[in-house]
Amino acid sequence: MTSLIHDLAHVTVRQVAVGDMDNNVYLITAKASGAQVLIDAADDLPALQALLAEGAADSGAPTKLELIATTHQHWDHVRALEGLVEATGARTAAGRQDVSGIPVPVDVVLDHGDVYTCGEVSAGAQEHGGFDLTAVHLRGHTPGSIAYVLKDDDGPHLIFSGDSLFPGGVGNTQKDPDRFHLLIGDVITRLFDVYPDDAVVYPGHGRPTTLGAERPHLDDWRARGW
Template sequence: MTSLIHDLVHVTVRRVAVGDMDNNVYLITAKESGAQVLIDAADDLPAIQSLLAEGAADAAAPAKLALVATTHQHWDHVRALEGLVAATGARTAAGRQDVSGIPVPVDVVLDHGDVGRFEGFNLTAVHLRGHTPGSIAYVLKDDGGPHLIFSGDSLFPGGVGNTQKDPDRFELLMGDVVERLFDVYPDDAVVHPGHGAPTTLGAERPHLDEWRARGW
């Protein structure tokens, strides 16, 4: 089964599911420069290293892991982060309000709307409060392809992320997801969550009122 999920003009995107919680690890590789960004070093360092090697084969130049971007501080999304940083020397990024919960020093502290510029692609940080205080979705747009939203645990097929039945946290997350994703990006934008299968904003948009009414 191939790890390749998108073969776009300038980049490839690969995915592997790891660990006992079926966490998704995503890898973006620039075809020309070999620059790579890995999203969520969740678990299973050997599997992540295999993913990096598969991505490297997509590039015309020697690949280099430019950044490990974490969607949020929860333990199941960072179990391999320390080992990966030690093995590669890659820089790290996370949302400002989650930095204290990340098990390695964070080199790039992200706020809403920050743009990471790499050799061959850009990534936009979208702050989605509620699942954790500093959860970040990363948005990629390549020529001719749809927007890709790496949503962590803030947005899934069928609803927003877990807010522990706290109505204030739910309203915060629901508001951010609507205002910062559904109101900004088109229906063909593909949502790649932290666990499980992808969806699109168009598939989920008709259910927003239902989610709000049920409170989760």
């Protein structure tokens, strides 16, 4: 079974599920430069290293893990983070309000709307062998949860949503109405109101969906309160 889920013009995306909670880990590789970002070093360091080895075949240049991007601070999303940093020397990124809960120093502190350019580029990421990831701050599941959005020329927007958006609803807010209203408000205004229906949502656990498949149910989610 292949880990490859997208083979786009400038990048590939690979995915593996790890650990007892079946956490999804995603690897983006720039075809021209070999620059890579891994999203959520959740568990099972050998499996993550195998994923990196598979990603090495996706580039004509030597690959290098440039950044480990964490969607949020919960323990099941960071269990292999320290080991992967030690093994690769990669920089780390996380949302500002979750930094204190990340078990390693955070090199790139993200706020809503920040754009991280992976790869050594001078102007226009894709023309020079890199790619851009846009940080979307989604409050509620944790204070600093970040969704990472990737757009390549020939494909849809890809939204790596962590535990903030799944098929069938938003993430767990422990029945706290204030946190729920924060989360669904951010998901609607910062994802559904910004990105098109063909945007693919890749959550922290389970199967992907699209914004178009979920959009008709937003009122139902709000009414039920979870």
